[in-house]
Amino acid sequence: MRRAPSILHLDLDAFFAAVEQRDKPSLRGKPVVVGGIGRRGVVSTASYEARVFGVRSAMSAGEAHRLAPHAAFLGGRFEAYWQSSRIVMALLGELSPRVQALSLDEAFVDLEHTAAPVDSVDGLVEFAEELRAELSQRTLGLTASVGIGTSKLMAKVASELAKPDGVRVVPAGQEATTLAPLSVRAIPGVGPVTHDKLALLGLRTVADVQQASLSELVREVGSSWGAELYELAWGRDDRPVEGQRDAKSISQETTFEYDATDRAWLEAKLDADAAHVCQRLRKHGQFARTIQIKVRFGDFTTWTRSRTLQGATDEPHRVAQVARSLLAQVDVNRGIRLLGVGVSGFVAAAQEELFLVEGDGDGAGTESSAAADSGDAFGDGPFGRRRGESYWPGADVEHDELGRGWVWGTGLGRVTVRFETRDVPSGPVRSFAVDDPQLHPVGPLPMPADQPPDSV
Structure with missing residues (x-):
């Protein structure tokens, strides 16, 4: 265990949905669901406005639509998410040579041997706030939650406690008390199977695991995992932050x-x-x-x-x-x-292929729409997208005369477009034939050139 909180965990808040709200001003402050627009689709990310209705990641399309029928259901724009992720990871790379990216929206940063004031909780909070402000500026408004602790476990737990859009530092010596009231699912590696086994023993919180005997845990979940589970429950975690491996x-x-x-x-x-x-x-x-x-x-x-x-x-x-x-x-x-x-x-971690396009029937006579009140049918692909399809709810498009916008809905040979960008909000909504020669799919707008921070 480190003697000072010198591991930082950063998690972008509702990342995919936040990028969509940033780039689509008419959706700001409204429930947005990315993914889940196909009959067999699965929710990737829900905005905090959608979470109020109970929509969660990995939920089926049908359940999400039932809970939030008036939410905007969008397909994925992976290029836009990758664009913003690169900016964030580059910023973290300026802080430390040791950054472990877990996915597009999440990373650990080793603050040892950097300018971070690891011996001062107040100093670390200020440091993290400056980082978050710089991140928001470079990404044109995205927010992140930051946790800092003496281990990867505690940094991750701290960032979860800081959500959304906050900072939490767990000082050295407060690991066990911070973990105690949390569900056992807060311990990395505790999935549904282990959770159910522990629940049968009456172990539902981390405090319960802390009070359990090591022999009891070993008997229930095995010698190796039982011993590790016991150590993690007390906040003891010596896993290093691993930068990019030498092997390419x-x-x-x-x-x-x-x-x-x-x-x-x-x-x-x-x-x-x-x-x-x-x-x-x-x-x-x-x-x-x-x-x-x-x-x-x-x-x-x-x-x-x-x-x-x-x-x-x-x-x-x-x-x-x-x-x-x-x-x-x-x-x-x-x-x-x-x-x-x-x-x-x-x-260092799997990133689910949430926008994989798979053929799923010809979709004749179906309609896929960003907003439920403009049609209640789903597209036939996993995300309302069939192989080679150019238009899906949320996709970037450009019209030769009306300019840039995004697909509000598709179906029955028509494409409905809201003409707005992050810089030109609340434009008109127009419909076109799907083969209109003046309408074209395009990529996301470029982000402005980054300027190195004066100090982070």
């Missing part, structure tokens, strides 16, 4: 004795290689965002292709799925001498 990629490739032309056999090889790569990935405690295949033909020419996910994974079936789709672009009849799978773009 992990790969597995095979050279065949004879040139292969059987696609099914080659796909089976990809499956095996993907499993091996993911085994090594998990050994390093990492998740990958980019998947690549390498193909060498019989004439020794080499072909590589990669795909970057809208998330991060260590799942063999997902890596194999992407690798197979890349192999589909290859004419295997040329004869393949070498085949390999690689992963890169490592992060």
Whole structure:
């Protein structure tokens, strides 16, 4: 355990929904749900205004719509979220050389050997407030909750206690008392299964676990996890903040004795290689965002292709799925001498692929809308988006005459657009044919050039 609170945890508040409200002024102060607009969709993020109605992450689309029928249900704009995330992570990198990004909206920062006043609680609060103000300025209004403690556990707990849009510092020596009143789910690694096992023993709060005997915990959840659970309940956590690993990629490739032309056999090889790569990935405690295949033909020419996910994974079936789709672009009849799978773009935690577009029927006669009062039907894809679809609720568009806006709703061959941006609020709403030559999908507006902070 560190003798002073020198680990910082930053968590952007309702990140995806906050980016949408920032970029869509008409949605500010209103309930917004990102994801969950397809019949089989799942909520990614709900704004705090939507959470008042009980909408939560990982909730089904139908349940979210039932609880908040008048909320704006939007598909994802991963490029916009990635754009803001890069700004935040760059800012954290200016604080310390050791930043451990957990996802797009969350990171640990090691404050040891920095200018942070780790020996003063008041000084740390001021430091964190300056950081949050700089972050809000650079991201044009996003907010973050910051926790600082003597360990990663306590920093994470502190940021949860600070939500939303606040700061919490847990001084050295106050770890156990801070944890005691919290649910056992506050302990990292306690999922539904462990929670239910502990509940059968009457252990529902961290204080209950603190008072339990080590032998009782070991008997119920196993020797290794029982001992770790006991230590964590008392706030004892020595996990380091891990910066970017030296390894940039992990790969597995095979050279065949004879040139292969059987696609099914080659796909089976990809499956095996993907499993091996993911085994090594998990050994390093990492998740990958980019998947690549390498193909060498019989004439020794080499072909590589990669795909970057809208998330991060260590799942063999997902890596194999992407690798197979890349192999589909290859004419295997040329004869393949070498085949390999690689992963890169490592992060320290999985980021669910919330905006994965999958085919799910032709969607004929359906309508997908940002606001429930403009239509109650859902799009057929997981997020109201079918493969290759250009328009979905929340998507950025531009009209040759009327300028930039975003998709308010789609369906029945029509696209309804609200013409506004974060700089030009509350514009008109107009509908167009889906094939209108003057209407085009576009990416998010660029963020203004960053200026290094004078002091953070």
